[in-house]
Amino acid sequence: MKRIVILGSTGSIGASTLDVVSKFPDRFQVVGLAAGSNDQILEDQIRTFHPKVVALSCSDAAKRLRTRLETSLVEVLEGEPGLCDVVRFPDCDLVISAIVGGAGLKPTLSAIQAGRQVALANKEPMVMAGQLMQQEAQKHGVTIFPIDSEHSAIFQSMEGHRKVDIRRVVLTASGGPFWEWPAADLEHVTQEQALKHPNWKMGAKITIDSATLMNKGLEVIEAKWLFDLPAAQLDVVIHRESIIHSLVEYCDGSVISQLGHPDMRTPISYAMNYPERVPLHPPLLDLGKIGKLTFFPPDTEKFPCLQLAYDALAGGNGLPATLNAANEVAVHAFLHKQIAFLDIPKVIQETMSAYQTAPLSSIEEVLEVDQWARRTAEKMMKTCVTPI
Ligand SMILES: NC(=O)c1ccc[n+]([C@@H]2O[C@H](COP(=O)([O-])OP(=O)(O)OC[C@H]3O[C@@H](n4cnc5c(N)ncnc54)[C@H](OP(=O)(O)O)[C@@H]3O)[C@@H](O)[C@H]2O)c1
Known part of the structure; x- marks a missing residue:
């Protein structure tokens, strides 16, 4: 069982990742989710996937979420420090990095520095600081698996x-x-x-x-x-x-x-299951x-x-x-x-x-x-x- 954290769970890649997770419940457990401000979608995801910790970068959205959730259900963190803490959650094997833009740099780096394996969709941090990120990955024994289809x-x-x-x-x-x-x-x-x-x-x-x-x-x-x-x-x-x-x-x-x-679930699944392949049953090519x-x-x-x-x-x-x-x-x-x-x-x-x-x-x-x-x-x- 691989325990995963998804940064950017409410977005397009986040949703496709959760779709892969729901097809293989015996392979993956969602332990953490993070997003920007969409507390409504995040709440639905919490109720379906039962993570132990979540984070929203928008503090107001995090407060709204806390008031709607039973306190024992999940820990709700907020702001950039919250996003960086979610990936440090001790029971985590793989972080899916799928925030859009440079906002993903610090949380992705935090995952690398905590020694988590990373599946990377969020390309902007690599553009901004690719050399430094790879140096950190080497230092912490982390492999960065690509999710971008190319x-x-x-x-x-x-x-x-x-x-x-x-x-x-x-x-x-x-x-x-x-x-x-x-x-x-x-x-x-x-x-x-x-x-x-x-x-x-x-x-x-x-x-x-x-x-x-x-x-x-x-x-x-x-x-x-x-x-x-x-x-x-x-x-x-x-x-x-x-x-x-x-x-x-x-x-x-x-x-x-x-x-x-063209279906992102194929490269997402490959990064999540590497080096194995699992049956996704797409239409024949x-x-x-x-x-x-x-x-x-x-x-x-x-x-x-x-x-x-x-x-x-x-x-x-x-x-x-x-x-x-x-x-x-x-x-x-x-x-x-x-x-x-x-x-x-x-x-x-x-x-x-x-x-x-x-x-x-x-x-x-x-x-x-x-x-x-x-x-x-x-x-x-x-x-x-x-x-x-
Ligand atoms: N979509 C694809 O098919 C695809 C393919 C290859 C690579 N990628 C790359 O994957 C990344 C995500 O793309 P996407 O299409 O999934 O984008 P998207 O649908 O717009 O989703 C973006 C995600 O990032 C979150 N987010 C935005 N700003 C944030 C912030 N300041 N702090 C924390 N979370 C924040 C959003 O949360 P809220 O919903 O709360 O705003 C959402 O969960 C991009 O770097 C993109 O280039 C995407």
Whole structure:
């Protein structure tokens, strides 16, 4: 029986994880859950999965939850310290890291420092502080298992092979809802259009990141730190159907890949059950019926966010954390109808240009850059975008 804590249990990955748990009650026990402010969904999850401890980052939501629950049912923690404490709960074997954004950095790091194995969906902390997180993981004997479907595919395609034989890794990207749109039409993209992903049902932030291709850029940086590969060995191809989840090309010309229907329960289950596989009973992958799979090179002129991520990786130091923070601010503003879709890369680029590079040697320094970049991006939104 594996005892698990889920950070971000009320979100899309959190819900899929709990779905896997409920299919295998003899394999998993939920001991802890954590989320931001959604006390209603968290209460339903508590009543179904009976964790011993939960946390909400929003103190008001935590207070509401306490007043509704019988005191003996579960311990309710609050704020960032509460999120960091949930993962330190002594009877825990695996932490599913699925908070969205940089808010997941400290709780995920806390899990690593407590020696918990980590299954990582929350890519932003890896983008901000991948090197430091991997150093901490090594120090505490922790393996970080990827949940992102692309990274799970790479992980699976590397199994049983020598890393030294890898020629390159190719991350696939769906291209999002606007791949076929003429560049000029992107000016008028609405929030509703951007929130309609062609293949995946996900949280709002990652759905917008998929539409701008920033999600792929964040994933390239995540891949660098998860697999310790240089940017020159990390390529991207647009693959509209999201059936091939990524590929690893070896020096003898062999290309190994993992395919499957786009369903996050597959990579989540693989990370949770590693090295075993359990029957999830998805529909058969009928390639004859699918007929054809399509591929295109990425268009970084129409979707500059992908190039910005490669630039951040090349710049190093605090530039990836700057890219991430500016993107979070810009996506939030777009979702709240404060800036236009095409302003997202503008805000990120201007913020990155203002960054003065300096080596980062601690998480505190990363968080300082993060805060600076958020303030700078807010300023850029007042100066470099056309008011809506
Ligand atoms: N969805 C996918 O298919 C998918 C695939 C690959 C990778 N990922 C990655 O997985 C992460 C989660 O994505 P998602 O789609 O599941 O997002 P989501 O549906 O928006 O869920 C986000 C989760 O994070 C919690 N949260 C937000 N802000 C928080 C804060 N300040 N403190 C604590 N918890 C907070 C939310 O709690 P409340 O509900 O209380 O706000 C919710 O539980 C992202 O990093 C994303 O890039 C997602």
